[in-house]
Amino acid sequence: MVRIRLRRQGLKRQPSYRIVVTDQRKARNGSYLENIGHYNPRTRPATEIIEEERALYWLSVGAQPSDAVRRLLEHTGTWERFERLRAGESMEDLVREAADSRGEMPSPKTNYPAPGDGESKIKAREAARLSADSGD
Numbered sequence: 001m002v003r004i005r006l007r008r009q010g011l012k013r014q015p016s017y018r019i020v021v022t023d024q025r026k027a028r029n030g031s032y033l034e035n036i037g038h039y040n041p042r043t044r045p046a047t048e049i050i051e052e053e054r055a056l057y058w059l060s061v062g063a064q065p066s067d068a069v070r071r072l073l074e075h076t077g078t079w080e081r082f083e084r085l086r087a088g089e090s091m092e093d094l095v096r097e098a099a100d101s102r103g104e105m106p107s108p109k110t111n112y113p114a115p116g117d118g119e120s121k122i123k124a125r126e127a128a129r130l131s132a133d134s135g136d
Contacts, residue, residue, distance in 0.1 A: 004058060005066040006039065007032065016040040019050060019069060021058050034058070039072060048076055052098035056082055056091060077101060 003024040006017040017039045020032035036058065037050035055073065059065070059082045065073060073079040081094045 002033070002058070002061075002063040003066060004036070004055070004063050004069050006068055009038075014042065016042065019055075019072070021063055024064075048072055050076055050078055052078055052081070053091070053095045056085055056094065060085060 001024045002021060004019065004021050005028075007020045007022075007029055008015055008017055010016040018035050019037035019039060021034045021036060022030070022032040026032070034054065036054045038047070039049075040047040050072070055078050070079065073082070077098070081098060085091060085094055
């Protein structure tokens with residue numbers, strides 16, 4: 001069965017995801033049939049870019065989205081347009097509507113600092129305890 005799911009990218013503790021179409025038997029980060037978008041939860045607002053025409057095509061031929069991808073499709077309006085496609089509206093009208101509704105997106109800014117290579121919490125607590133003891 002063909003699935004639409006997230007494929008993890010990025011560094012350690014700094015994930016971003018590609019939205020890919022793949023066989024469900026493949027590994028999470030294994031090979032895929034097509035890349036149809038990307039999602040970066042580390043920006044505010046989160047960056048969600050989906051190639052509407054390809055997503056509608058794969059959904060129309062029976063690809064099943066994962067739970068996370070389905071939430072993304074609902075958030076971007078693609079899922080609602082897919083249901084209208086199944087009801088009989090033309091693909092061209094729906095893709096044109098998606099392009100019009102996309103409009104201006106605010107420039108996303110990374111809201112989270114990169115994880116530091118600094119001291120661990122245990123070492124920081126120990127240093128704070130030692131400095132408090134020396135102050136007495």
